[in-house]
Amino acid sequence: MTRGKIILLNGVSSSGKSSLAKAIVKRLPDHFHYSIDDFDMVIERMEDRENQRLIPVSTEYYFHRTIRMFSDSGINLVVDQILHNDDTLRDCLSTLEGYPVYFVGVHCPQNELEKREMERGDRSLGLSKKQLKYVHQQNEAYDIEVNTALENMDTSADKIVKTYLNAGDLKGWHSY
Numbered sequence: 747m748t749r750g751k752i753i754l755l756n757g758v759s760s761s762g763k764s765s766l767a768k769a770i771v772k773r774l775p776d777h778f779h780y781s782i783d784d785f786d787m788v789i790e791r792m793e794d795r796e797n798q799r800l801i802p803v804s805t806e807y808y809f810h811r812t813i814r815m816f817s818d819s820g821i822n823l824v825v826d827q828i829l830h831n832d833d834t835l836r837d838c839l840s841t842l843e844g845y846p847v848y849f850v851g852v853h854c855p856q857n858e859l860e861k862r863e864m865e866r867g868d869r870s871l872g873l874s875k876k877q878l879k880y881v882h883q884q885n886e887a888y889d890i891e892v893n894t895a896l897e898n899m900d901t902s903a904d905k906i907v908k909t910y911l912n913a914g915d916l917k918g919w920h921s922y
């Protein structure tokens with residue numbers, strides 16, 4: 747079976763990954779949006795945090811492996827994830843090594859991120875600032891990069907979809 751393709755959006759919290767992923771799947775109806783946030787909710791439901799009855803393995807461990815399983819079943823995904831530390835980055839790379847990944851860097855300047863954090867109110871203030879110290883600083887070899895503060899969502903989504911479709915068959919992802 748041909749592996750499903752994976753459009754992998756990487757950017758700090760509030761950079762606009764989820765909004766962008768939704769705009770991309772509207773343009774690519776044979777792709778599904780798969781988010782670390784949704785997966786986190788599954789783990790949260792399983793855990794009994796009040797009594798410290800916790801899943802002793804990182805959420806990302808399962809998330810990355812299920813991405814691989816979907817791809818093995820021929821399902822195309824648009825994934826939003828924050829590769830925010832060495833463990834997450836290494837696990838993502840090693841799990842998806844050789845898979846058809848189209849790697850998208852989602853940028854947004856800090857002042858705009860802080861504004862969005864204030865407005866949305868469901869993320870701790872300063873989270874994106876902390877993540878910016880790592881994310882996009884690891885020589886990530888993106889296939890394309892967008893800045894959600896400089897261009898509107900439709901422009902970014904159109905650009906990503908156009909270059910993705912032009913790229914045709916994707917080479918297997920490899921460490922960068």
Ligand SMILES: Nc1ncnc2c1ncn2[C@@H]1O[C@H](COP(=O)(O)OP(=O)(O)OP(=O)(O)O)[C@@H](O)[C@H]1O
Binds near residue numbers: 757828865894895899
């Ligand atoms: N291009 C944009 N212009 C203005 N606001 C935006 C833009 N993109 C997203 N936002 C707003 O920023 C907030 C965060 O967006 P979104 O949930 O898409 O980001 P995210 O990167 O997925 O965040 P997280 O990783 O925290 O889930 C939302 O309130 C959204 O409406």
